[in-house]
Amino acid sequence: MLYGMIDIGSNTVRMAIYRIEGAHVEMLMKKKHTVGLAAYLKEGVMQQQGIDKAVEILQEFKAFLLAFNITHVVAFTTAALRNAKNSQAAVGEIERLTGLPIRVITGDEEATYDFIGATHDLSEEAGLLIDIGGASTEIVSYSSGKIEQKISLPIGSLAFRTKYVHGMLPTKEECQAMREEAEATIRSATAFAGVREASIAGIGGTFKGAAALYNALFDEPFENTKMKTSRIPEIIQRFDGGHGLNEDMIAILMKTVPDRIHTVIPGLIIAEVLAERFHSKVITYSDSGVREGYIYAEVLAH
Known part of the structure; x- marks a missing residue:
């Protein structure tokens, strides 16, 4: 099984592709963009520019996954979006514009x-x-x-x-x-x-x-x-x-x-x-x- 994982971090947004066979896990490749989402937090609020940056990268990653018919995909986000005062609204907009469900994982x-x-x-x-x-x-x-x-x-x-x-x-x-x-x-x-x-x-x-x-x-x-x-x-x-x-x-x-x-x-x-x-x-x-x-x-x- 090919498995795509997208990690929306505070500094970088990464996508890694794994091959999982039984208990064996092998990373085949990874792509990353240094976006710096944490820098788009102003007084605790994620700015529209940060949301737009995340959407742009995720749309690129989604196109790559679709091209190789990789359907097992999970996307999660950490501190920058998790700690934003408008976290729910920002994540919701990113999901709506990309069609990717995003899990906000706790600290x-x-x-x-x-x-x-x-x-x-x-x-x-x-x-x-x-x-x-x-x-x-x-x-x-x-x-x-x-x-x-x-x-x-x-x-x-x-x-x-x-x-x-x-x-x-x-x-x-x-x-x-x-x-x-x-x-x-x-x-x-x-x-x-x-x-x-x-x-x-x-x-x-x-x-x-x-x-x-x-x-x-x-x-x-x-x-x-x-x-x-x-x-x-x-x-x-x-x-x-x-x-x-x-x-x-x-x-x-x-x-x-x-x-x-x-x-x-x-x-x-x-x-x-x-x-x-x-x-x-x-x-x-x-x-x-x-x-x-x-x-x-x-x-x-x-």
Whole structure:
């Protein structure tokens, strides 16, 4: 069975095509557009321009699915549309104009699917799973392969960039303002107060970009997925918008994070604060997440 999955995120809109045979899941291809829906939230309301952008991309994806007669399709959306004051109306208009039913998954559901997808092939029995999205950050603590605590926090890479950053890259002062909000928000997650020395599995675009940037800066092989958290502040400082970037640094940004140049540093600031809070020495990037978790939980389980 060919299965199409569309993930309308706060930063990107993605479509992935999977082949599912029994319990075997193989991703055949994926397409994405960096739309930045979270940036179209004005005073909590999703603007018409954001709705129009989503519709345009979804119509393109739908035409692709129809061309290959892929009829098993699910579309879901996360923080940007979920948290909008006009969420129901905005999602309803997108559904009407595209003919695609869209499921608004809760922060709790997103954290659960993240966990299922990322830990399916993970060797660690205990630790933290973190997904820094465009408008929200999901944190899951787990032990013996089971969830202990989970939370969705209202901080994200694109939301921070939109709120605090005026240039392409943040200044030192803007970095500090983002760091302070991240620290205050993460302190509010009191259910995680006792978590210490936790290994972190990072999923999603922020950690994917961070891993690529890390490997380029520190001469690690392309396939390396482990990042020492002690080096994250150095990455942030190197790309401080207050300093002039030389040609080599600009080239590294363009080669490693072409779609996330404007959001990778805000995302890394959240990662830095989380690593400090949980006294974590290493972050391991996992390429599986919410979409794979949805398949394991909602498709294969039925």
